[in-house]
Amino acid sequence: MKTDNNSYKIKLGIFVTLGILILFIIIFFIGNNQNLFSTKFKVYTNFRNVSGLQVGGQVRFSGISVGTIENIQIVNDSTVNVMVMINKDVKKFIKKDSKASITSEGVIGDKILMISQGSSKTGEVKDGTTIQSFEPVEFTDILSSIKVSAENAEVITDELASMLIDINNGEGTLGALLNDEGVAKDLEKTLENLRKGSKGLEQNMEAAKNNFLLRGYFRKKEREKEKAKEEAEKEAKNKAEEEAGNKVK
Structure with a gap:
Protein backbone atom coordinates (compact mmCIF):
# COMPACT_ATOMS: atom_id res chain seq x y z
CA MET A 1 0.00 0.00 0.00
CA LYS A 2 2.84 2.34 0.86
CA THR A 3 4.60 1.49 -2.41
CA ASP A 4 1.47 2.37 -4.41
CA ASN A 5 1.24 5.72 -2.59
CA ASN A 6 4.87 6.56 -3.38
CA SER A 7 4.40 5.58 -7.03
CA TYR A 8 1.36 7.88 -7.21
CA LYS A 9 3.33 10.79 -5.75
CA ILE A 10 6.20 10.24 -8.23
CA LYS A 11 3.80 10.21 -11.18
CA LEU A 12 2.07 13.32 -9.88
CA GLY A 13 5.41 15.10 -9.45
CA ILE A 14 6.48 14.19 -13.01
CA PHE A 15 3.14 15.38 -14.39
CA VAL A 16 3.34 18.74 -12.53
CA THR A 17 6.96 19.23 -13.61
CA LEU A 18 6.10 18.55 -17.26
CA GLY A 19 3.13 20.92 -16.99
CA ILE A 20 5.30 23.72 -15.58
CA LEU A 21 7.95 23.08 -18.26
CA ILE A 22 5.37 23.24 -21.05
CA LEU A 23 3.96 26.44 -19.52
CA PHE A 24 7.41 28.06 -19.55
CA ILE A 25 7.96 26.99 -23.17
CA ILE A 26 4.62 28.51 -24.19
CA ILE A 27 5.42 31.74 -22.34
CA PHE A 28 8.83 31.85 -24.03
CA PHE A 29 7.40 31.42 -27.55
CA ILE A 30 4.63 33.96 -26.97
CA GLY A 31 7.08 36.45 -25.48
CA ASN A 32 9.55 35.90 -28.30
CA ASN A 33 6.80 36.38 -30.89
CA GLN A 34 5.59 39.55 -29.16
CA ASN A 35 9.16 40.78 -28.62
CA LEU A 36 8.70 40.86 -24.84
CA PHE A 37 12.28 39.92 -23.98
CA SER A 38 14.14 42.45 -26.13
CA THR A 39 15.11 46.06 -25.32
CA LYS A 40 12.62 48.48 -26.85
CA PHE A 41 11.94 52.13 -27.48
CA LYS A 42 8.71 54.10 -27.98
CA VAL A 43 7.47 55.72 -31.17
CA TYR A 44 4.20 57.64 -31.55
CA THR A 45 2.09 58.39 -34.60
CA ASN A 46 -1.35 59.93 -35.19
CA PHE A 47 -4.26 58.95 -37.43
CA ARG A 48 -7.74 60.28 -38.06
CA ASN A 49 -8.99 56.70 -38.28
CA VAL A 50 -7.05 53.63 -37.14
CA SER A 51 -9.22 51.40 -39.35
CA GLY A 52 -9.56 48.47 -36.94
CA LEU A 53 -5.98 48.50 -35.60
CA GLN A 54 -5.76 46.65 -32.27
CA VAL A 55 -3.45 46.81 -29.24
CA GLY A 56 -0.95 43.94 -29.48
CA GLY A 57 -0.88 44.07 -33.28
CA GLN A 58 2.37 43.77 -35.17
CA VAL A 59 4.63 46.61 -36.24
CA ARG A 60 6.64 45.89 -39.39
CA PHE A 61 9.60 47.55 -41.04
CA SER A 62 10.70 46.42 -44.53
CA GLY A 63 8.29 43.49 -44.17
CA ILE A 64 9.89 42.28 -40.90
CA SER A 65 8.13 42.26 -37.52
CA VAL A 66 10.05 44.73 -35.32
CA GLY A 67 7.60 45.53 -32.53
CA THR A 68 4.05 45.65 -31.23
CA ILE A 69 1.30 48.20 -30.74
CA GLU A 70 1.33 49.14 -27.06
CA ASN A 71 -1.51 51.66 -26.77
CA ILE A 72 -4.22 53.34 -28.86
CA GLN A 73 -5.75 56.50 -27.43
CA ILE A 74 -8.33 58.96 -28.77
CA VAL A 75 -6.90 62.47 -28.43
CA ASN A 76 -9.86 64.39 -29.91
CA ASP A 77 -12.63 63.97 -32.47
CA SER A 78 -10.12 63.99 -35.37
CA THR A 79 -6.94 62.47 -33.89
CA VAL A 80 -6.12 58.98 -32.61
CA ASN A 81 -2.68 58.52 -31.06
CA VAL A 82 -0.92 55.17 -31.48
CA MET A 83 2.06 54.20 -29.33
CA VAL A 84 4.28 51.37 -30.52
CA MET A 85 7.19 49.57 -28.91
CA ILE A 86 9.99 48.74 -31.34
CA ASN A 87 13.08 46.59 -30.85
CA LYS A 88 16.09 48.77 -30.12
CA ASP A 89 18.34 46.90 -32.57
CA VAL A 90 16.39 48.37 -35.53
CA LYS A 91 16.38 51.92 -34.14
CA LYS A 92 19.30 52.95 -36.38
CA PHE A 93 17.31 52.02 -39.50
CA ILE A 94 14.20 54.05 -38.68
CA LYS A 95 14.72 57.70 -39.67
CA LYS A 96 13.03 60.90 -38.60
CA ASP A 97 11.21 61.16 -41.94
CA SER A 98 9.94 57.56 -41.84
CA LYS A 99 6.17 57.33 -42.06
CA ALA A 100 3.63 54.95 -40.53
CA SER A 101 0.72 53.44 -42.39
CA ILE A 102 -1.99 50.91 -41.60
CA THR A 103 -2.32 47.87 -43.83
CA SER A 104 -3.78 44.37 -43.72
CA GLU A 105 -1.86 41.14 -43.25
CA GLY A 106 -3.06 39.49 -46.43
CA VAL A 107 -6.34 40.28 -48.17
CA ILE A 108 -8.63 39.93 -45.15
CA GLY A 109 -6.05 39.51 -42.38
CA ASP A 110 -5.47 41.48 -39.19
CA LYS A 111 -4.52 45.14 -39.35
CA ILE A 112 -0.83 45.89 -38.81
CA LEU A 113 1.27 49.05 -38.63
CA MET A 114 3.88 49.44 -41.36
CA ILE A 115 6.83 51.85 -40.99
CA SER A 116 8.47 53.01 -44.21
CA GLN A 117 12.18 53.48 -44.82
CA GLY A 118 13.26 57.07 -44.44
CA SER A 119 16.00 59.08 -46.10
CA SER A 120 19.58 58.19 -45.24
CA LYS A 121 20.33 61.93 -44.97
CA THR A 122 18.13 62.33 -41.89
CA GLY A 123 19.07 61.07 -38.46
CA GLU A 124 17.56 58.11 -36.64
CA VAL A 125 14.48 58.52 -34.49
CA LYS A 126 14.78 59.10 -30.77
CA ASP A 127 12.85 57.40 -28.01
CA GLY A 128 9.39 59.00 -27.78
CA THR A 129 9.52 60.60 -31.26
CA THR A 130 6.27 61.17 -33.15
CA ILE A 131 6.55 60.22 -36.83
CA GLN A 132 4.21 61.21 -39.64
CA SER A 133 1.55 58.88 -40.98
CA PHE A 134 -0.38 57.94 -44.10
CA GLU A 135 -4.14 57.76 -43.66
CA PRO A 136 -5.46 54.27 -44.51
CA VAL A 137 -7.74 53.81 -47.51
CA ASP A 180 -32.62 60.04 -95.55
CA GLU A 181 -32.00 58.61 -99.03
CA GLY A 182 -31.61 62.11 -100.46
CA VAL A 183 -28.72 62.84 -98.12
CA ALA A 184 -27.08 59.56 -99.08
CA LYS A 185 -27.41 60.38 -102.79
CA ASP A 186 -26.03 63.90 -102.28
CA LEU A 187 -23.08 62.44 -100.41
CA GLU A 188 -22.48 59.96 -103.22
CA LYS A 189 -22.58 62.78 -105.80
CA THR A 190 -20.13 64.83 -103.73
CA LEU A 191 -17.67 61.93 -103.61
CA GLU A 192 -18.04 61.40 -107.36
CA ASN A 193 -17.34 65.11 -107.99
CA LEU A 194 -14.25 64.86 -105.81
CA ARG A 195 -13.00 61.89 -107.82
CA LYS A 196 -13.63 63.76 -111.07
CA GLY A 197 -11.90 66.86 -109.73
CA SER A 198 -8.87 64.80 -108.72
CA LYS A 199 -8.72 63.20 -112.16
CA GLY A 200 -9.01 66.62 -113.81
CA LEU A 201 -6.18 67.95 -111.65
CA GLU A 202 -3.94 65.08 -112.75
CA GLN A 203 -4.73 65.83 -116.39
CA ASN A 204 -3.95 69.52 -115.88
CA MET A 205 -0.59 68.63 -114.32
CA GLU A 206 0.29 66.42 -117.30
CA ALA A 207 -0.66 69.23 -119.67
CA ALA A 208 1.46 71.69 -117.69
CA LYS A 209 4.45 69.37 -117.96
CA ASN A 210 4.11 69.32 -121.76
CA ASN A 211 3.72 73.09 -121.98
CA PHE A 212 6.90 74.61 -123.47
CA LEU A 213 6.75 77.49 -120.96
CA LEU A 214 6.77 75.15 -117.93
CA ARG A 215 8.73 72.27 -119.45
CA GLY A 216 12.06 73.63 -118.20
CA TYR A 217 10.76 73.92 -114.64
CA PHE A 218 9.57 70.30 -114.48
CA ARG A 219 12.79 69.03 -116.10
CA LYS A 220 14.80 70.91 -113.50
CA LYS A 221 12.77 69.28 -110.73
CA GLU A 222 13.37 65.85 -112.27
CA ARG A 223 17.13 66.48 -112.52
CA GLU A 224 17.22 67.57 -108.85
CA LYS A 225 15.34 64.43 -107.88
CA GLU A 226 17.75 62.21 -109.85
CA LYS A 227 20.77 64.00 -108.36
CA ALA A 228 19.44 63.53 -104.81
CA LYS A 229 18.88 59.83 -105.52
CA GLU A 230 22.44 59.41 -106.88
CA GLU A 231 23.95 61.18 -103.87
CA ALA A 232 21.97 58.95 -101.48
CA GLU A 233 23.16 55.82 -103.32
CA LYS A 234 26.76 57.08 -103.31
CA GLU A 235 26.61 57.83 -99.59
CA ALA A 236 25.19 54.38 -98.84
CA LYS A 237 27.93 52.76 -100.95
CA ASN A 238 30.70 54.71 -99.16
CA LYS A 239 29.24 53.78 -95.79
CA ALA A 240 29.15 50.10 -96.77
CA GLU A 241 32.78 50.20 -97.95
CA GLU A 242 33.82 51.93 -94.73
CA GLU A 243 32.11 49.29 -92.61
CA ALA A 244 33.71 46.51 -94.66
CA GLY A 245 37.16 48.11 -94.14
CA ASN A 246 36.59 48.28 -90.37
CA LYS A 247 35.68 44.60 -90.28
CA VAL A 248 38.89 43.67 -92.15
CA LYS A 249 40.98 45.66 -89.65
Whole structure:
Protein backbone atom coordinates (compact mmCIF):
# COMPACT_ATOMS: atom_id res chain seq x y z
CA MET A 1 0.00 0.00 0.00
CA LYS A 2 2.84 2.34 0.86
CA THR A 3 4.60 1.49 -2.41
CA ASP A 4 1.47 2.37 -4.41
CA ASN A 5 1.24 5.72 -2.59
CA ASN A 6 4.87 6.56 -3.38
CA SER A 7 4.40 5.58 -7.03
CA TYR A 8 1.36 7.88 -7.21
CA LYS A 9 3.33 10.79 -5.75
CA ILE A 10 6.20 10.24 -8.23
CA LYS A 11 3.80 10.21 -11.18
CA LEU A 12 2.07 13.32 -9.88
CA GLY A 13 5.41 15.10 -9.45
CA ILE A 14 6.48 14.19 -13.01
CA PHE A 15 3.14 15.38 -14.39
CA VAL A 16 3.34 18.74 -12.53
CA THR A 17 6.96 19.23 -13.61
CA LEU A 18 6.10 18.55 -17.26
CA GLY A 19 3.13 20.92 -16.99
CA ILE A 20 5.30 23.72 -15.58
CA LEU A 21 7.95 23.08 -18.26
CA ILE A 22 5.37 23.24 -21.05
CA LEU A 23 3.96 26.44 -19.52
CA PHE A 24 7.41 28.06 -19.55
CA ILE A 25 7.96 26.99 -23.17
CA ILE A 26 4.62 28.51 -24.19
CA ILE A 27 5.42 31.74 -22.34
CA PHE A 28 8.83 31.85 -24.03
CA PHE A 29 7.40 31.42 -27.55
CA ILE A 30 4.63 33.96 -26.97
CA GLY A 31 7.08 36.45 -25.48
CA ASN A 32 9.55 35.90 -28.30
CA ASN A 33 6.80 36.38 -30.89
CA GLN A 34 5.59 39.55 -29.16
CA ASN A 35 9.16 40.78 -28.62
CA LEU A 36 8.70 40.86 -24.84
CA PHE A 37 12.28 39.92 -23.98
CA SER A 38 14.14 42.45 -26.13
CA THR A 39 15.11 46.06 -25.32
CA LYS A 40 12.62 48.48 -26.85
CA PHE A 41 11.94 52.13 -27.48
CA LYS A 42 8.71 54.10 -27.98
CA VAL A 43 7.47 55.72 -31.17
CA TYR A 44 4.20 57.64 -31.55
CA THR A 45 2.09 58.39 -34.60
CA ASN A 46 -1.35 59.93 -35.19
CA PHE A 47 -4.26 58.95 -37.43
CA ARG A 48 -7.74 60.28 -38.06
CA ASN A 49 -8.99 56.70 -38.28
CA VAL A 50 -7.05 53.63 -37.14
CA SER A 51 -9.22 51.40 -39.35
CA GLY A 52 -9.56 48.47 -36.94
CA LEU A 53 -5.98 48.50 -35.60
CA GLN A 54 -5.76 46.65 -32.27
CA VAL A 55 -3.45 46.81 -29.24
CA GLY A 56 -0.95 43.94 -29.48
CA GLY A 57 -0.88 44.07 -33.28
CA GLN A 58 2.37 43.77 -35.17
CA VAL A 59 4.63 46.61 -36.24
CA ARG A 60 6.64 45.89 -39.39
CA PHE A 61 9.60 47.55 -41.04
CA SER A 62 10.70 46.42 -44.53
CA GLY A 63 8.29 43.49 -44.17
CA ILE A 64 9.89 42.28 -40.90
CA SER A 65 8.13 42.26 -37.52
CA VAL A 66 10.05 44.73 -35.32
CA GLY A 67 7.60 45.53 -32.53
CA THR A 68 4.05 45.65 -31.23
CA ILE A 69 1.30 48.20 -30.74
CA GLU A 70 1.33 49.14 -27.06
CA ASN A 71 -1.51 51.66 -26.77
CA ILE A 72 -4.22 53.34 -28.86
CA GLN A 73 -5.75 56.50 -27.43
CA ILE A 74 -8.33 58.96 -28.77
CA VAL A 75 -6.90 62.47 -28.43
CA ASN A 76 -9.86 64.39 -29.91
CA ASP A 77 -12.63 63.97 -32.47
CA SER A 78 -10.12 63.99 -35.37
CA THR A 79 -6.94 62.47 -33.89
CA VAL A 80 -6.12 58.98 -32.61
CA ASN A 81 -2.68 58.52 -31.06
CA VAL A 82 -0.92 55.17 -31.48
CA MET A 83 2.06 54.20 -29.33
CA VAL A 84 4.28 51.37 -30.52
CA MET A 85 7.19 49.57 -28.91
CA ILE A 86 9.99 48.74 -31.34
CA ASN A 87 13.08 46.59 -30.85
CA LYS A 88 16.09 48.77 -30.12
CA ASP A 89 18.34 46.90 -32.57
CA VAL A 90 16.39 48.37 -35.53
CA LYS A 91 16.38 51.92 -34.14
CA LYS A 92 19.30 52.95 -36.38
CA PHE A 93 17.31 52.02 -39.50
CA ILE A 94 14.20 54.05 -38.68
CA LYS A 95 14.72 57.70 -39.67
CA LYS A 96 13.03 60.90 -38.60
CA ASP A 97 11.21 61.16 -41.94
CA SER A 98 9.94 57.56 -41.84
CA LYS A 99 6.17 57.33 -42.06
CA ALA A 100 3.63 54.95 -40.53
CA SER A 101 0.72 53.44 -42.39
CA ILE A 102 -1.99 50.91 -41.60
CA THR A 103 -2.32 47.87 -43.83
CA SER A 104 -3.78 44.37 -43.72
CA GLU A 105 -1.86 41.14 -43.25
CA GLY A 106 -3.06 39.49 -46.43
CA VAL A 107 -6.34 40.28 -48.17
CA ILE A 108 -8.63 39.93 -45.15
CA GLY A 109 -6.05 39.51 -42.38
CA ASP A 110 -5.47 41.48 -39.19
CA LYS A 111 -4.52 45.14 -39.35
CA ILE A 112 -0.83 45.89 -38.81
CA LEU A 113 1.27 49.05 -38.63
CA MET A 114 3.88 49.44 -41.36
CA ILE A 115 6.83 51.85 -40.99
CA SER A 116 8.47 53.01 -44.21
CA GLN A 117 12.18 53.48 -44.82
CA GLY A 118 13.26 57.07 -44.44
CA SER A 119 16.00 59.08 -46.10
CA SER A 120 19.58 58.19 -45.24
CA LYS A 121 20.33 61.93 -44.97
CA THR A 122 18.13 62.33 -41.89
CA GLY A 123 19.07 61.07 -38.46
CA GLU A 124 17.56 58.11 -36.64
CA VAL A 125 14.48 58.52 -34.49
CA LYS A 126 14.78 59.10 -30.77
CA ASP A 127 12.85 57.40 -28.01
CA GLY A 128 9.39 59.00 -27.78
CA THR A 129 9.52 60.60 -31.26
CA THR A 130 6.27 61.17 -33.15
CA ILE A 131 6.55 60.22 -36.83
CA GLN A 132 4.21 61.21 -39.64
CA SER A 133 1.55 58.88 -40.98
CA PHE A 134 -0.38 57.94 -44.10
CA GLU A 135 -4.14 57.76 -43.66
CA PRO A 136 -5.46 54.27 -44.51
CA VAL A 137 -7.74 53.81 -47.51
CA GLU A 138 -11.01 52.37 -46.29
CA PHE A 139 -12.40 49.33 -48.10
CA THR A 140 -15.86 50.86 -47.89
CA ASP A 141 -14.57 53.97 -49.72
CA ILE A 142 -13.22 51.76 -52.51
CA LEU A 143 -16.56 49.96 -52.78
CA SER A 144 -18.41 53.30 -52.85
CA SER A 145 -16.16 54.55 -55.65
CA ILE A 146 -16.70 51.35 -57.64
CA LYS A 147 -20.45 51.63 -57.08
CA VAL A 148 -20.52 55.23 -58.36
CA SER A 149 -18.46 54.24 -61.43
CA ALA A 150 -20.79 51.30 -62.13
CA GLU A 151 -23.86 53.54 -61.82
CA ASN A 152 -22.33 56.10 -64.21
CA ALA A 153 -21.46 53.35 -66.69
CA GLU A 154 -25.03 52.08 -66.49
CA VAL A 155 -26.43 55.55 -67.21
CA ILE A 156 -24.08 56.02 -70.19
CA THR A 157 -24.98 52.58 -71.56
CA ASP A 158 -28.69 53.34 -71.31
CA GLU A 159 -28.24 56.69 -73.06
CA LEU A 160 -26.19 55.10 -75.88
CA ALA A 161 -28.80 52.37 -76.33
CA SER A 162 -31.59 54.98 -76.44
CA MET A 163 -29.64 57.07 -78.98
CA LEU A 164 -29.01 54.06 -81.23
CA ILE A 165 -32.68 53.12 -81.12
CA ASP A 166 -33.62 56.70 -82.11
CA ILE A 167 -31.11 56.60 -84.98
CA ASN A 168 -32.47 53.27 -86.25
CA ASN A 169 -36.01 54.69 -86.10
CA GLY A 170 -34.95 57.83 -87.97
CA GLU A 171 -35.62 60.09 -84.98
CA GLY A 172 -33.54 63.14 -84.18
CA THR A 173 -31.23 65.09 -86.49
CA LEU A 174 -28.61 62.33 -86.80
CA GLY A 175 -31.24 59.66 -87.34
CA ALA A 176 -32.96 61.74 -90.03
CA LEU A 177 -29.68 62.34 -91.84
CA LEU A 178 -28.58 58.70 -91.75
CA ASN A 179 -31.98 57.39 -92.86
CA ASP A 180 -32.62 60.04 -95.55
CA GLU A 181 -32.00 58.61 -99.03
CA GLY A 182 -31.61 62.11 -100.46
CA VAL A 183 -28.72 62.84 -98.12
CA ALA A 184 -27.08 59.56 -99.08
CA LYS A 185 -27.41 60.38 -102.79
CA ASP A 186 -26.03 63.90 -102.28
CA LEU A 187 -23.08 62.44 -100.41
CA GLU A 188 -22.48 59.96 -103.22
CA LYS A 189 -22.58 62.78 -105.80
CA THR A 190 -20.13 64.83 -103.73
CA LEU A 191 -17.67 61.93 -103.61
CA GLU A 192 -18.04 61.40 -107.36
CA ASN A 193 -17.34 65.11 -107.99
CA LEU A 194 -14.25 64.86 -105.81
CA ARG A 195 -13.00 61.89 -107.82
CA LYS A 196 -13.63 63.76 -111.07
CA GLY A 197 -11.90 66.86 -109.73
CA SER A 198 -8.87 64.80 -108.72
CA LYS A 199 -8.72 63.20 -112.16
CA GLY A 200 -9.01 66.62 -113.81
CA LEU A 201 -6.18 67.95 -111.65
CA GLU A 202 -3.94 65.08 -112.75
CA GLN A 203 -4.73 65.83 -116.39
CA ASN A 204 -3.95 69.52 -115.88
CA MET A 205 -0.59 68.63 -114.32
CA GLU A 206 0.29 66.42 -117.30
CA ALA A 207 -0.66 69.23 -119.67
CA ALA A 208 1.46 71.69 -117.69
CA LYS A 209 4.45 69.37 -117.96
CA ASN A 210 4.11 69.32 -121.76
CA ASN A 211 3.72 73.09 -121.98
CA PHE A 212 6.90 74.61 -123.47
CA LEU A 213 6.75 77.49 -120.96
CA LEU A 214 6.77 75.15 -117.93
CA ARG A 215 8.73 72.27 -119.45
CA GLY A 216 12.06 73.63 -118.20
CA TYR A 217 10.76 73.92 -114.64
CA PHE A 218 9.57 70.30 -114.48
CA ARG A 219 12.79 69.03 -116.10
CA LYS A 220 14.80 70.91 -113.50
CA LYS A 221 12.77 69.28 -110.73
CA GLU A 222 13.37 65.85 -112.27
CA ARG A 223 17.13 66.48 -112.52
CA GLU A 224 17.22 67.57 -108.85
CA LYS A 225 15.34 64.43 -107.88
CA GLU A 226 17.75 62.21 -109.85
CA LYS A 227 20.77 64.00 -108.36
CA ALA A 228 19.44 63.53 -104.81
CA LYS A 229 18.88 59.83 -105.52
CA GLU A 230 22.44 59.41 -106.88
CA GLU A 231 23.95 61.18 -103.87
CA ALA A 232 21.97 58.95 -101.48
CA GLU A 233 23.16 55.82 -103.32
CA LYS A 234 26.76 57.08 -103.31
CA GLU A 235 26.61 57.83 -99.59
CA ALA A 236 25.19 54.38 -98.84
CA LYS A 237 27.93 52.76 -100.95
CA ASN A 238 30.70 54.71 -99.16
CA LYS A 239 29.24 53.78 -95.79
CA ALA A 240 29.15 50.10 -96.77
CA GLU A 241 32.78 50.20 -97.95
CA GLU A 242 33.82 51.93 -94.73
CA GLU A 243 32.11 49.29 -92.61
CA ALA A 244 33.71 46.51 -94.66
CA GLY A 245 37.16 48.11 -94.14
CA ASN A 246 36.59 48.28 -90.37
CA LYS A 247 35.68 44.60 -90.28
CA VAL A 248 38.89 43.67 -92.15
CA LYS A 249 40.98 45.66 -89.65
